[in-house]
Amino acid sequence: MTLTVTDLAIARGGIPVLEGLNFALAPGRALILRGPNGAGKTTLLRTLAGLQPPLAGRIEGAEDRIAYAGHSDGLKPTLSVTENLMFWAAVFGGRDIAPALDAFALGELAERHAGNLSAGQKRRLGLARLLVTGRPIWMLDEPTVSLDRDAVAMFADAVRAHLGQGGSALIATHIDLGLEAEVLDVGPYRARPAPLDDPDGDFL
């Protein structure tokens, strides 16, 4: 099922940031979001993930199909790598965590407490979580922050494998992942201020 976005307008803190967004994300495809800092990429991903309501427009095919990874990985420092991953696997329906550990080379760290991991290792664990969700659409916000070159390659492989299995991915990133993907620059969709005569327009 394709994720379809029609005439979407989104706001951050009550102020419109993007409007008139239209795109579709078919199974097996990836879409890279680009745009300067503060353009609204994070807000767009959060809106698509259902964390905040859109200002206007329609989002179809997103309900319960999105695995979201934001700036924080939701890891508990006093739980081991396995325990952290097991927890998310259980929440999303109890998948095996071994493939996820393998994909991000976490096998050797499995019994380590997440608090003792380096920033890049934490990030790998956070990305491994995507594999145990079993959700078809990945929404990733700057996924490669603090990853080294090998880890970025690992991540790109994981995305390719995911796309190969009919999944799709929407990635906000500034680096070149070497993926075959369309690019969506959000710059041109910057919202113009609302006209002053709509019902509550005196506020906006």
Added chain:
Amino acid sequence: MTISTRLNALWEYANPRKFLALTERVLPALWVLTAVTLVGGLVWGFFFTPDDYKQGSTVKIIYIHVPSAFLATSVWFMMLVTSLVWLIRRHHVSALAARAAAPVGTVMTLIALITGAIWGQPMWGTWWEWDPRLTSFLVLFLFYLGYMALWEAIEDGDTAADLTSVLCLVGSVFAVLSRYAVYFWNQGLHQGASVLRAGAVSGTDTEEKVSNVYAYPLLLCLLGFGLLFVTLVFYRTGTEIRARRIKALMARERANG
């Protein structure tokens, strides 16, 4: 005009600009009316009613105590209604009116508590008694404080409106529960609310009646306090709307930067 079209006409004032236009027109008249009824009622009550045969001139504190106590609860109720309107219909004016009303309600609760203490001293021989009525007002005061603190703590206007509205809803249920709990916990010294019983005003009710001499100026004071509340809320809501608009315009400015 049917009732529903009338109601629709009422919703028009949910538009901040229409609300401001209306309140700016009626506010001067409201200020004058408030001053006249309030001063009239208080002067009548304080200087032109006889002393009570039992309570002496102390009784005259009812002209402040009763209206402020009446408003303390009514204001919370008004906040509950406007919070619901915000949650259901998302009219900013409604949320801002609730915000504007809260400090007024707090002050009214405080006045009711203080005048109650001043009245209680000569009557019951103590400044404070853990009487259920006094106690429930004290709890209500705490609810007002929490509600205002939450408004102040949150930066984003809509988030603050949402959270305080839910707090107001939940708080209302717990305030009512507390009232019952407090009555269960201690049967009190305070007389029952005698002012608004029809029998009490008309004088047919012999038990704890408020006689006509006191009742008419009291009703005028109630009206005066009510008008004062409406005036203050209109005025303060206008201020809140302007503050929000300034914030929005500044954000716009930054966005266009």
Added chain:
Amino acid sequence: MIALLKRDLVLAFRAGGGFGLGLAFFLIVTVLVPFSVGPQSALLSSIAPGVLWLGALLACLLSLDRLLALDWEDGTLDLLATAPLPLESVVTMKALAHWLTTGLPLVLAAPVLGVLLNLPAPGFVWLVVSLLLGTPALSVVGTFGAALTVGLKRGGLLLSLLVLPLYVPTLIFGAEVARRGAAGMEVATPLLMLAGITAAAIALLPFASAAVLRVNLR
């Protein structure tokens, strides 16, 4: 749901999880009371039910600001909100975990502390029963307060200001049961009221908590 509960319990027992802090606080408050009011056993035994209830309530309050704030800071709440688990169950499980790690130990410790305060013999049973019925409400109401203030820096004091008035009915009926029990009086009415408040809070408040949490996550 079970996974969430299990994880919260494990986290509470691991280093830095804060298990036992509430209990220690309860102990210290109870020990301080005789220092402040004097050691006369008659006085202590008459105020014991109230002091123990207040101590338990404050100990509950103490641990509330960690209840959701930690999951908020590390992004877990964002991820949970996009998980197949409804937020209503998330907050219910959070409240249950809070009760199991804070409320239940307080209930079990209360009789021991009752001895310190010279609680009359018939009071012990009713103290435990009233705390057992009342502390779940404290956890559920506290979760609502935590959900309201989760996005705020230094929300701890505000959380107390918001939650304490909501604790009034539970405190009144709970302490009343313990007091009447200690005095050998009929406890049925306050006990039923206490149970009713707890049942209603558990049934309804998670919806309010989830609603405000959604607002805060926006």
